Amino acid sequence: MKTKITEMFGIQHPIIQGGMHYVGYAELAAAVSNAGGLGIITGLTQRTAADLANEIAKCKKLTDKPFGVNLTFLPVVDAPDYPGYIKAIIEGGVKIVETAGRSPEKYMPELKAAGIKIIHKCTSVRHALKAEKIGCDAVSVDGFECGGHPGEDDIPNMILLPRAFQDLKIPFVASGGIGTASQFVAALAMGAEGINMGTRFVATKEAPVHQNVKDAIVKASELDTRLVMRGLRNTERVLNNSTVEKLMVIEAEKGKDVTFEDVAPYVAGVYGKVMKNGELEAGAWSCGMVAGLINDIPTCKELIDRLMTEAEDIIKNRLNKML
Numbered sequence: 001m002k003t004k005i006t007e008m009f010g011i012q013h014p015i016i017q018g019g020m021h022y023v024g025y026a027e028l029a030a031a032v033s034n035a036g037g038l039g040i041i042t043g044l045t046q047r048t049a050a051d052l053a054n055e056i057a058k059c060k061k062l063t064d065k066p067f068g069v070n071l072t073f074l075p076v077v078d079a080p081d082y083p084g085y086i087k088a089i090i091e092g093g094v095k096i097v098e099t100a101g102r103s104p105e106k107y108m109p110e111l112k113a114a115g116i117k118i119i120h121k122c123t124s125v126r127h128a129l130k131a132e133k134i135g136c137d138a139v140s141v142d143g144f145e146c147g148g149h150p151g152e153d154d155i156p157n158m159i160l161l162p163r164a165f166q167d168l169k170i171p172f173v174a175s176g177g178i179g180t181a182s183q184f185v186a187a188l189a190m191g192a193e194g195i196n197m198g199t200r201f202v203a204t205k206e207a208p209v210h211q212n213v214k215d216a217i218v219k220a221s222e223l224d225t226r227l228v229m230r231g232l233r234n235t236e237r238v239l240n241n242s243t244v245e246k247l248m249v250i251e252a253e254k255g256k257d258v259t260f261e262d263v264a265p266y267v268a269g270v271y272g273k274v275m276k277n278g279e280l281e282a283g284a285w286s287c288g289m290v291a292g293l294i295n296d297i298p299t300c301k302e303l304i305d306r307l308m309t310e311a312e313d314i315i316k317n318r319l320n321k322m323l
């Protein structure tokens with residue numbers, strides 16, 4: 001399949017693995033890229049810029065295909081060493097960066113000067129248009145269904161994608177809630193040039209996370225995610241568990257007065273415990289509604305090959321026969 005995204009990034013299939021905290025290590029990024037998609041290393045999971053440089057070097061040993069690095073701009077006072085991470089990306093020869101969170105505007109000149117393509121992930125058409133205006137090459141449009149941070153507008157992809165198609169000039173991929181070929185084809189029909197998946201890639205053989213996490217995603221239905229941190233305007237879609245239920249009680253009690261200190265015991269420092277040790281109840285961790293459509297733990301190649309074969313079948317046979 002040839003789309004503006006496969007051309008832009010020099011990849012075989014228009015399928016991207018979004019940056020994921022404590023999941024997007026070199027092993028997963030390389031497996032996705034080797035399968036013809038675009039794997040992405042999560043920058044901030046690496047504690048320092050030097051660690052990121054090592055992770056990039058490791059990924060280069062595992063694949064000779066293009067891969068990217070995710071830079072998530074967090075709304076925090078003590079900002080991570082973004083200039084250091086960007087230096088590691090440039091010196092490591094990485095040519096694709098997925099930005100997310102806040103606008104990457106401040107770092108655009110440096111990234112552009114290094115010949116890096118920037119795909120900004122955002123949850124609204126207005127933010128996508130801003131990304132286009134500041135020179136991003138593409139956007140990843142993340143619908144309300146997504147695992148992680150869906151923003152505060154609550155617009156699902158059935159509306160968000162056609163809206164993006166109406167207004168955007170740069171290419172976009174559909175992100176959030178996708179795990180099957182029928183959704184992939186629907187996203188293309190709505191104007192996307194490819195897809196970005198998070199949760200679906202966590203439940204793969206190569207994802208370097210504890211088996212408990214993968215099994216929990218397979219077991220979960222579409223009813224099993226919850227939204228936390230709404231009161232802080234930092235909404236996160238997470239898999240429900242006993243700790244999330246306690247957090248939701250506290251959030252309901254505090255209402256509009258909720259502070260980060262109130263929620264911190266349930267959300268801070270959780271990912272290592274969950275992803276590495278398999279302590280599923282350690283706190284709130286991101287997971288999308290697509291968990292309800294995930295019933296197996298394939299290799300990245302099996303997953304991507306299946307999506308491509310089935311998508312082709314849907315387009316050539318099911319849809320074409322309707323004409």
Ligand SMILES: Cc1cc2nc3c(=O)[nH]c(=O)nc-3n(C[C@H](O)[C@H](O)[C@H](O)COP(=O)(O)O)c2cc1C
Binds near residue numbers: 023121285290
């Ligand atoms: C466990 C997990 C961790 C994530 N961490 C990040 C992150 O650090 N930075 C980021 O930009 N997106 C993060 N995301 C969002 C994904 O990159 C992607 O946009 C999202 O998962 C798409 O929705 P889906 O899960 O329905 O496919 C995370 C998602 C998950 C499931």
